[in-house]
Amino acid sequence: MDSLTQIILGAACGEVVAGKKLGNRAMLWGGIGGTIPDLDVFATFFTDEMTATAFHRGFMHSFLFAALAPWLLAWLTQRFYGGGVHQRPAYKAVAAVVWLLLFTGAAFGINSIPVLISGSVSWFILVPTLVLGGWFVWKLWQDYWRSDLNTVAAPYRTWVALFFWSIFTHPVLDCFTSWGTQIWQPFSDMRVQWCTVSVVDPLCSVPFMLALIAASWYARENRMRAVWNYVGLVWFCGYLCIYTVWHKMQVNDIFKESLAARHISWSRIYTNPTIFNNILWSGIAEGDTAYYFGQYGFNDRERAFTKISTIPKNHQLLDDLPADSRARYFLRWFSDGYYSVQPYRGDTLQVNDLRFGLLGDSLRNNNYVFPFLVFKNEKGEWDVLQNNRNRENMDTQKEAFRDMWRRINGR
Numbered sequence: 001m002d003s004l005t006q007i008i009l010g011a012a013c014g015e016v017v018a019g020k021k022l023g024n025r026a027m028l029w030g031g032i033g034g035t036i037p038d039l040d041v042f043a044t045f046f047t048d049e050m051t052a053t054a055f056h057r058g059f060m061h062s063f064l065f066a067a068l069a070p071w072l073l074a075w076l077t078q079r080f081y082g083g084g085v086h087q088r089p090a091y092k093a094v095a096a097v098v099w100l101l102l103f104t105g106a107a108f109g110i111n112s113i114p115v116l117i118s119g120s121v122s123w124f125i126l127v128p129t130l131v132l133g134g135w136f137v138w139k140l141w142q143d144y145w146r147s148d149l150n151t152v153a154a155p156y157r158t159w160v161a162l163f164f165w166s167i168f169t170h171p172v173l174d175c176f177t178s179w180g181t182q183i184w185q186p187f188s189d190m191r192v193q194w195c196t197v198s199v200v201d202p203l204c205s206v207p208f209m210l211a212l213i214a215a216s217w218y219a220r221e222n223r224m225r226a227v228w229n230y231v232g233l234v235w236f237c238g239y240l241c242i243y244t245v246w247h248k249m250q251v252n253d254i255f256k257e258s259l260a261a262r263h264i265s266w267s268r269i270y271t272n273p274t275i276f277n278n279i280l281w282s283g284i285a286e287g288d289t290a291y292y293f294g295q296y297g298f299n300d301r302e303r304a305f306t307k308i309s310t311i312p313k314n315h316q317l318l319d320d321l322p323a324d325s326r327a328r329y330f331l332r333w334f335s336d337g338y339y340s341v342q343p344y345r346g347d348t349l350q351v352n353d354l355r356f357g358l359l360g361d362s363l364r365n366n367n368y369v370f371p372f373l374v375f376k377n378e379k380g381e382w383d384v385l386q387n388n389r390n391r392e393n394m395d396t397q398k399e400a401f402r403d404m405w406r407r408i409n410g411r
Helices: 003-022 024-045 049-055 063-082 089-118 123-145 156-174 202-216 223-261 326-335 394-408
Strands: 268-273 280-286 290-297 308-312 339-345 348-353 371-376 382-386
Touching: 003 024, 003 089, 003 156, 003 202, 003 223, 024 049, 024 063, 024 156, 024 202, 049 326, 049 382, 063 156, 089 123, 202 223, 223 268, 223 280, 223 290, 280 394, 290 394, 326 339, 326 348, 326 371, 326 382
Parallel strands: none
Antiparallel strands: 268 280, 280 290, 290 308, 339 348, 348 371, 371 382
16 A cells, blocks of 8 residues: 555554554654565666566565564664664754655645545645644654653564564555555565555545554553554454455445346456545456446445446557567566557557556546556667656646546445
């Protein structure tokens, strides 16, 4: 899921493991551990796009990494506190800036959602964010910058357990999304994807975050600290493992019934929720020469996919790519075989990963969420790049999110 949710989950795991010993520092280091696997996104600065995309949610999201990394991180953390680095003014300044940047990024992300949907800021969200931001700055000043931080005493095994659970839960959570997580690397590049929750779901994450903030108000000896942390965990796990799975099972049945009602034959289906919610779902069914795409929302009046569009496969357009070429293997592997092909410009082709659906439920604007461009590079080799045209066009995005909001409210 998104990095903010991973940080929240990691912080909650840190609190469970070491909250009574470390207080808010358990949340801090748990949050750091929870975001470490996503550092693999920086591979894009050191290699080509195909390799970087394949590396993301690869080894650093594997169970092997979760088993090995905590031992090194625990040793480094003990050295960090044992050497008194955390008490130096220069470190305090850098850490305070990082915390402010993280808070600003999270606040911007949360407040941008209503802007994308309605085109205006929601005061209902903005005012609490500003109040929380003021409190956050005051806490940094009073309890961090002006105070002498005590040396943290925790046994090595506690740090290992803290980092293990904060890192291990990261790839497990990612398996619930539709991207695909290579938890068995380096032994297999199989991508696990249960497709029950969107990569960003505020209803899943925001209550969890508020419960964690409430827990952080209490001293580590106070019983209410653990109570609030477990309230957040129960909400999060219940939403993820019961609510979304129940929705998934219903949508699969409704999609199959809708296909049967239209006498559409298919070999396999794929369903997943649209971005930011678990109410509106997309469905893709694979036929012999085409895919069938539709959307269903739990607020719809009819219990059916009332509109199903046909998307030609056009896989023959990739015949010029050698069967064993890296580009062809990547496209099939990344999309799990759910892809359509269409001409783009000149000899360049556009390959659409259909698992992520469209911005809206209409094919007329070619608004696929995850399209790739396939072309020959300067070396004469077939290459693959993401086509970010739709995502970079803010007007297109705003209109698509408004359409999606109307669809969530029911058809």
